[in-house]
Amino acid sequence: MNCREIQNLLQAYGDRELGVMTSLEVEKHLQTCPQCKQALENQTVLGKAIAAGAPYYKAPASLRDSIIASARQAEQPRIIRCRWQWNPLAAGLAMAASLVLGFFLATQFQQHSARDLVVGEIVASHVRSLLATHLMDVVSTDKHTVKPWFDGKIDFAPPVNDLAASGYPLIGGRLDYIGGRTVAVLIYQKKKHFINLFIWPAASGGETPQTTVKNGFNIVNWNHAGMAFWAVSDVSPEDLRTFAGLLESDTSPAR
């Protein structure tokens, strides 16, 4: 590829939007072309400056409250309009139907309840960690600081990896309580968003990552090398799966 073609791809390369093969071609070109290298460098400088300098405006609490209030008010009239005539036959049928439905739901719920419970707890913990500003007990981007911090606080050694090179820097760790046990939580950042990664010992199996959405948060969980990993964040499902993939390829039992 010539310089002109590469220049059309540089931005997407810097934004990690190119496929592996094209990225390799761009990288090959960058090694020999100082001009393209400088253009990419300028984009990186700008991106970092925006991430560091531009304010992220959080929604004021009063706006949140007023949206909830007006949404509930708007939903009110619909509920009233739905009133129906009480009729013994319909009531009997409805009761029979709800019994059948109830039985069906009960069996369904039993299968999923354990997982749903964990998902619920993890999302709650994620939200709490961001709200109460109790995101981290140990603040460090150095895995050699974060990993020893867990020593003596929990009865297992979570693998700690920094993925800064791939756009997911490690920023710290904390302890949390999920499913009746103390677990390790590593906090990663993706631009201005946080990813909480919960880790605890688990039986083998379930290595294929599973994606779940709850309350608008994305959750990906998988097992690897005797540990259960649950990542939760408001980043897109694709980004979270990429993150999981990076961790998995980086996590060997030896570390």
Add this chain to the structure above:
Amino acid sequence: MNENEPTQFEQAILPHLDAAYNLARWLTGNDQDARDVVQEASLRALKFFGGFRGGNSRAWFLTIVRNTFYNWLGKNRPHEVSTAGDEELLAMEDPAVNPELLIERSANVEAVRGAIEQLPVEFREIVVLRELEDCSYKEIADVAGVPIGTVMSRLARARKQLQEILTDKSEPGGRP
């Protein structure tokens, strides 16, 4: 209905309220107008919630926020509604900007904010979605309702403008 229990609508929307407000705040340029836009967008989202088929609720809500903003813009500041030409995918071209100067000026938080505020809205929204919201090109294309190629060309031009504003020698970080 239990008063304290979040409805399905609230569960889908509230996690993305910060993203919505941040976008509206950057686009309108002030708190009160941003609140109005997000409030209005939430009511529209509620109206259309029945048609939401699940999936990316952030992109869905941000699309509504963006559309609400453009309606608001047409009513309140019609002169700002511009039609940016999206002819060709603009390459980053030769690095005409002075790299040392760019690094130096980029450290100035006020200059960076001022530079983004100077961008035309259709560039500003893409910069906010990409650099602050970390949306993929595909998500930005969905939210802005334009092809991915247009997203890339606008992003390239926005970045070029930002670099130019930041390295403008006459007035460091200030308005031209």
